[in-house]
Amino acid sequence: MRTLLPTLAAALVAVGVASAPAAAAPGTLAAPDIPVANVQAHLAQLQSIANANGGNRAHGRSGYRASIDYVQARLDAAGYTTSLQPFTSGGATGWNLIAEWPRGDANDVIMAGGHLDSVTAGPGINDNGSGSAALLEVALTVASQNLDPAKRIRFGWWGAEERGLVGSTFYVNSLPATERAKIKGYVNFDMVGSPNPAYFVYSSSGQPPGSTDLQHVLEAPFAAMGVPTELTSVGGRSDHAAFANAGIPTGGLFTGAEGIKSSAQAQKWGGTAGQAFDRCYHASCDTSSNINVTALDRNSDAIAYAIWTLSTAATPPAGPRFENPTDVAIPDLSTVESPITVTGVPGNAPGDLAVGVDISHTYRGDLVVDVIAPDGSVYNLHNRSGGSADNLVATYTVNASAEVANGTWRLRVRDAARADTGTINGWSLQF
Numbered sequence: 001m002r003t004l005l006p007t008l009a010a011a012l013v014a015v016g017v018a019s020a021p022a023a024a025a026p027g028t029l030a031a032p033d034i035p036v037a038n039v040q041a042h043l044a045q046l047q048s049i050a051n052a053n054g055g056n057r058a059h060g061r062s063g064y065r066a067s068i069d070y071v072q073a074r075l076d077a078a079g080y081t082t083s084l085q086p087f088t089s090g091g092a093t094g095w096n097l098i099a100e101w102p103r104g105d106a107n108d109v110i111m112a113g114g115h116l117d118s119v120t121a122g123p124g125i126n127d128n129g130s131g132s133a134a135l136l137e138v139a140l141t142v143a144s145q146n147l148d149p150a151k152r153i154r155f156g157w158w159g160a161e162e163r164g165l166v167g168s169t170f171y172v173n174s175l176p177a178t179e180r181a182k183i184k185g186y187v188n189f190d191m192v193g194s195p196n197p198a199y200f201v202y203s204s205s206g207q208p209p210g211s212t213d214l215q216h217v218l219e220a221p222f223a224a225m226g227v228p229t230e231l232t233s234v235g236g237r238s239d240h241a242a243f244a245n246a247g248i249p250t251g252g253l254f255t256g257a258e259g260i261k262s263s264a265q266a267q268k269w270g271g272t273a274g275q276a277f278d279r280c281y282h283a284s285c286d287t288s289s290n291i292n293v294t295a296l297d298r299n300s301d302a303i304a305y306a307i308w309t310l311s312t313a314a315t316p317p318a319g320p321r322f323e324n325p326t327d328v329a330i331p332d333l334s335t336v337e338s339p340i341t342v343t344g345v346p347g348n349a350p351g352d353l354a355v356g357v358d359i360s361h362t363y364r365g366d367l368v369v370d371v372i373a374p375d376g377s378v379y380n381l382h383n384r385s386g387g388s389a390d391n392l393v394a395t396y397t398v399n400a401s402a403e404v405a406n407g408t409w410r411l412r413v414r415d416a417a418r419a420d421t422g423t424i425n426g427w428s429l430q431f
């Protein structure tokens with residue numbers, strides 16, 4: 001049993017949340033401790049389903065449909081509004097299961113999801129029974145606590161992830177633009193009980209603006225538990241990808257797949273160095289015994305913390321926003337600038353000035369990007385990281401509280417290496 005309360009205030013400051021969750025009374029936890037035994041009980045059900053259906057829960061097989069039916073029945077009984085979204089892949093029908101907690105602002109949606117299908121080789125208990133079961137138990141806890149959030153909470157259990165992110169891509173592509181715009185963030189949970197676990201949080205680097213807040217909200221509970229985390233770039237390997245492609249902020253948790261645990265990682269997390277995080281990844285031995293219960297427990301609690309924090313936080317009142325959408329070419333080996341003139345903002349800039357940057361470039365490791373305050377003070381945003389990845393589309397938080405807000409701010413971009421070039425598509429300052 002652990003409490004997230006002592007560091008809650010610090011965590012909330014870290015994510016820029018203005019006030020504590022409305023439901024938290026003094027002396028109670030800000031987010032419930034999810035009993036891992038309940039998550040394990042869902043995993044046992046998924047294992048039984050695989051056992052009764054030829055050993056797997058894969059797209060197009062009876063074990064997938066039985067998995068959907070199990071999760072949906074539990075959610076329906078708890079008061080969720082659920083729906084199945086059918087799609088076709090490889091000549092077989094698959095389904096996404098969408099569940100909404102029918103409270104909070106329907107125009108302001110926080111989504112959490114993970115894939116429910118396994119590979120055909122085995123029952124897929126860590127990949128991704130673990131994320132599916134943790135999400136289910138958190139959803140049931142939202143219901144049992146009768147959570148009354150400011151935002152609408154929507155859960156997704158995706159089909160056919162293992163065939164190439166098919167279900168989640170279908171879901172996002174089916175949403176009209178007005179519906180997409182209502183989704184303020186998506187957090188993904190794919191493999192959260194690996195037997196030789198890492199504690200990875202999806203890095204916001206290269207993800208849509210706003211993803212940094214999600215990264216922080218997923219890091220905070222581990223900090224409160226005293227568990228070190230590492231950032232990981234999961235790229236297009238799981239179901240957050242479709243949301244990111246649509247410009248929706250994304251984040252997630254991951255305890256590792258076929259990657260090998262280093263000795264430094266074994267030292268801080270325990271487990272076995274030189275061995276895969278999950279030796280049964282995509283194999284027949286990904287069964288109920290292929291789970292590290294401590295990792296499953298910590299991740300389930302972290303998911304609950306994120307859902308509670310994201311859904312109950314009042315959106316902090318936004319200050320004025322300024323932008324310069326003018327294209328500025330970035331020739332090879334050159335320095336260019338784009339100005340924004342700020343007027344009518346009294347006093348100094350905030351400690352969390354949000355600087356949105358949208359740069360197209362063929363090699364972002366070439367770039368040094370600074371924001372320059374009206375008095376000439378330089379704040380570095382990006383210094384040649386990211387290697388051969390292209391474009392730099394990100395929002396940076398700058399402590400600009402020493403700067404007078406009014407005046408001309410400049411985005412300075414230096415291309416410091418030969419060959420690749422780009423364009424500043426635009427940038428913004430959110431006070």
Ligand code: DPN
Nearest residue numbers: 127190191234237238254257
């Ligand atoms: N997408 C996972 C799978 O289903 O195989 C593996 C994975 C999950 C990789 C999360 C990276 C991050």
Ligand code: ZN
Nearest residue numbers: 127128190191
């Ligand atoms: Zn997976």
Ligand code: CA
Nearest residue numbers: 417418419420
């Ligand atoms: Ca260059």
